[in-house]
Amino acid sequence: MTVLVTGATxxxxxxxxxxxxxxxxxxRALVRDPxxxxxxxxxxxxxxxxxxxxSLRDAMKGVSTLFLLNAVVADxxxxxxxxxxxxREAGIDRxxxxxxxxxxxxxxxxxxxxxFGVERMIEQMGMGAxxxxxAYYMDNEITILDAIxxxxxxxxxxxxxxxxxxxxxDIGEIAAIELVRxxxxxxxxxxxxxxxxxxxxxxxxxxxxxxxxSLGREIAYPGEDTAGFEQNMRQFMxxxxxxxxRLMAERFVSDGMLPEAGDVDRLTxxxxxxxxxxxxxxxxxxx
Numbered sequence: 001m002t003v004l005v006t007g008a009t010x011x012x013x014x015x016x017x018x019x020x021x022x023x024x025x026x027x028r029a030l031v032r033d034p035x036x037x038x039x040x041x042x043x044x045x046x047x048x049x050x051x052x053x054x055s056l057r058d059a060m061k062g063v064s065t066l067f068l069l070n071a072v073v074a075d076x077x078x079x080x081x082x083x084x085x086x087x088r089e090a091g092i093d094r095x096x097x098x099x100x101x102x103x104x105x106x107x108x109x110x111x112x113x114x115x116f117g118v119e120r121m122i123e124q125m126g127m128g129a130x131x132x133x134x135a136y137y138m139d140n141e142i143t144i145l146d147a148i149x150x151x152x153x154x155x156x157x158x159x160x161x162x163x164x165x166x167x168x169x170d171i172g173e174i175a176a177i178e179l180v181r182x183x184x185x186x187x188x189x190x191x192x193x194x195x196x197x198x199x200x201x202x203x204x205x206x207x208x209x210x211x212x213x214s215l216g217r218e219i220a221y222p223g224e225d226t227a228g229f230e231q232n233m234r235q236f237m238x239x240x241x242x243x244x245x246r247l248m249a250e251r252f253v254s255d256g257m258l259p260e261a262g263d264v265d266r267l268t269x270x271x272x273x274x275x276x277x278x279x280x281x282x283x284x285x286x287x
Contacts, residue, residue, distance in 0.1 A: 015172020
């Protein structure tokens, strides 16, 4: 049978595809433009969109297991619910859904609240799924690299409670492990939730200190100006999304993104190796 990967060309989705191929799975990748897609040999690339019901129905024919990833877009919630309903219609009862850590706590943050709504559908409809709840992605640091190296500041207002940042490569590998586990099970497995965290809990000050060490010069953490952060984000994204990011940053400051007891050990056991560290990631992108 076949594993369908949505969001297959993105940072996490492409890692999921690669890891599934390494594990010998039959993979189908759902993409908007197959001409722009580049996957390992043997991956079945299909054109589709999560709001195009007909394309979803075609993509899900012969599929046994679904990896559902929705980008942060205005209609993310609708996309996810449509995809899950079409999956139920197609008889797919093995699902891995990429949610977010603390989706039930950051209830005023639109893309967190939407993901929690999807989790509720999965649970109340009795769908067999692994719900992956990743913390903040280390990979987001790519977007602030110029500010760090050019202006000597760490500009993300992440506060002092701490974020257990995780590398997208680890997310992709864990997702693939769970997809294969569900795919190979003789019967559908019950619902489970897994927090995806990194081995370190970073504050604004500690992240800046790691950058200082890596670059060999002082990188400052200017604090939590979330209003200024929103205005900066407006240069790169729509106003609604910049406001969403500001609301998320405010919850970073008030609540943090802290792992639960046993999370790191669980993931280390699942991977059979240590999680990738923030310090190593910074060294990689800082060159």
